[in-house]
Amino acid sequence: MIQDAKKTAFSFEILPPLKGSNIERVFRTIDTLREFDPKYINITTHRSEVVYKTMENGLFRPVVERNRPGTVAISAAIQNKYGITAVPHIICSGFTKAETEYVLIDLKFLGITDLLILRGDKAKSDKNFKAGEDGHRYAIDLQQQVNQFNQGIFLDGSKVEPTTPFSYGIAGYPEKHDEAPNLDSDIYYLKEKVKAGADYVVTQMFFDNQKYFDFVDRCRAEGITVPIIPGLKPLTVPDQMTVLPKIFHVDIPETFTKELRKCDNDEAVRQVGVEWCTQQAKELIAHGVPSIHFYTLMATKSVKEVAQAVY
C-alpha cells in the first residue's frame, strides 16, 4: 500500500483511552481526521507499571497496573467501524513471549494483519530497559517470533498450515535512539531489523526536516531500501518545548523556539506549532515521501489544521 501510493499518504497514531474511559474519544479523533483519507491508523501499546497504593495502615503496597489496555480490541473496532486498516503496535516491554503469541492469535481471528513491532518503553520504575524473564530483549527478537508465527510455528514447536502472514514496520530515529552509542550503530541495527523482515520504517518525531533527509541518505547508503515514513507532531502547548526533547530525545530548532517565545498565550503557541508542522509537511511532500505519520496525542485539532493545509 505504501509502495503503490500515487501521492503522499496520510496516517496517524492514537493511544488507547485510559482504563475506565470509553472508546468514544478514539472515534472522535478518527471522525475529525477521516476526511483526509487515512490509509491506516496505528494504535499504540503500553506496558503495565508498578504503582504504590496507600494502605489503611499508611504503608504503601506495590500494585502492577496497566492503565491503557485495549490495543487489540480498539484495532478491531476501528477496522470494523471504518474499514480503515488498523496497525496495532506490539512490544517486548512487559509482555512474555506466550502473551505475545495470544495477541497474534487474537489479531489473526480479527483479520488484522499489519503490525508495528517495537521494543517498547522501559518500565517507569526502572532506570534502564529490562527484558522480562520470558520476554524479548530487542525488537528484532520479537520480529523473529512473528516470523515463526507467520510460518505457522508456535512457541511450543507445534505447526499449522501458514495463513496470511503479518506484514510489519519498525521504528527508526533520525536523531538516534537515546541508548545507541552513535547513529552509525543505531543504523546498523536498523538494517538488521530490515533484513529480518520489516517492510518499512516509521520515524520518531522530528522538528528539523534536514535531520530526516540526512537520516534517509545514510540509511540508503547503508543499503536500507524500504520506505522510511516521517513522523510529525505539531507542538501544542508551551511545556512541550522542554518535555518533548526530554521524553523523545529530539532537538527543537532555534528558529522554532524563537517564534514560540514570542507567543503570549497558549493558543498562539498552538498556532505556531501548526505553522511549523505545516511547513515541515509541505517540504516532505515536495520531497516525495510516501506517507506522513502524525502523532495525534493532545494534537488532533492541530493535525486537522495541518492536514487541511497540505492534503
Ligand code: FAD
Ligand atoms: P530496538 O530496535 O530494540 O532498539 C533499542 C536500542 O537497542 C537501540 O539503541 C538500538 O540501536 C539497539 N539495538 C537494537 N537491536 C540491537 C541488538 N540486536 N543488539 C544490540 N543493540 C541493539 N513504545 C511503546 O512502549 N509503545 C508504543 O506503542 C510505541 N510506539 C512507537 C512508535 C514509533 C513510530 C516510535 C518511533 C517509537 C514508539 N515507541 C513505543 C517507543 C519505542 O518503543 C522506544 O523508542 C524503545 O526505546 C525502542 O524501541 P525500538 O523498537 O526502536 O527498539
